[in-house]
Amino acid sequence: MENIENKISEQLMTALKNIDMDYFKQSKNTLINHRVFYCNKWSAEENKNGFLIKELLEKECDHLKTSFENHTLIQLNIINAPPDCNMQLFHIDYQGDSASYFIPFVDLSDLNGTEYLHFSDKQNYTKYYSQLLHMSDNYLDKKEVIDYLTNKHGLQLHKDFCFKCANADAFSLLYMPYYLYHRGQKNRTHTNRIMLNILFSIGNNFNYPIEEYILDAEIDEEGRADKILDIRKNQIIT
Numbered sequence: 001m002e003n004i005e006n007k008i009s010e011q012l013m014t015a016l017k018n019i020d021m022d023y024f025k026q027s028k029n030t031l032i033n034h035r036v037f038y039c040n041k042w043s044a045e046e047n048k049n050g051f052l053i054k055e056l057l058e059k060e061c062d063h064l065k066t067s068f069e070n071h072t073l074i075q076l077n078i079i080n081a082p083p084d085c086n087m088q089l090f091h092i093d094y095q096g097d098s099a100s101y102f103i104p105f106v107d108l109s110d111l112n113g114t115e116y117l118h119f120s121d122k123q124n125y126t127k128y129y130s131q132l133l134h135m136s137d138n139y140l141d142k143k144e145v146i147d148y149l150t151n152k153h154g155l156q157l158h159k160d161f162c163f164k165c166a167n168a169d170a171f172s173l174l175y176m177p178y179y180l181y182h183r184g185q186k187n188r189t190h191t192n193r194i195m196l197n198i199l200f201s202i203g204n205n206f207n208y209p210i211e212e213y214i215l216d217a218e219i220d221e222e223g224r225a226d227k228i229l230d231i232r233k234n235q236i237i238t
Helices: 012-017 024-025 050-057 062-070 123-129 129-135 140-154 222-233
Strands: 002-005 033-039 070-079 098-104 115-119 161-165 172-178 193-201
Touching: 012 050, 033 050, 050 062, 050 070, 062 172, 115 172, 123 129, 129 140
Parallel strands: none
Antiparallel strands: 002 172, 033 070, 070 193, 098 172, 098 193, 115 161
């Protein structure tokens, strides 16, 4: 997870603060959930609330500008992790087809920030990419991940790899590359952890959701893992 900007522009911050958050304030849902307000598959009318944010993001910084030029913007959505929410399973988003930016509306710490696998040697993200996809597809828990990396691949915990949580100030800009193995952890604060998610597709090799409300991501429920794996066996991802 990379910190791109410690604080976004005032114009973008003001626009984000004007987004309607009533849904999250009223929701009794305990899963990490999303509300999409811009989607590349929607009509102009459906996207009317997202155009201003999109325009501001396109000129916010060079890092974002490069992503807009080289990748496909799929969604702008608000992610909410309510207090004491269900902890997600570790995964790689969309089987490595996507990269994301996040703008948190609250401070992120070890109590609420996205948890991720960190390699001391950055080259290992590429070297072990196929293994990371394997771990993502098979829903390994943290203990199984440690066993897999140490016993099968000879890596040492706390020397070659560790687990970190995204720490950042409110209204900073974070970047999550396609290879990052991560999960939304249980929010151990008393405040909704709300973030803007700017979702790009790198190769357009995945059927992304187009619903306005995404309440029950596959990675939230371990009991669904077998069913999802069966579905994936019949999918061809190029």
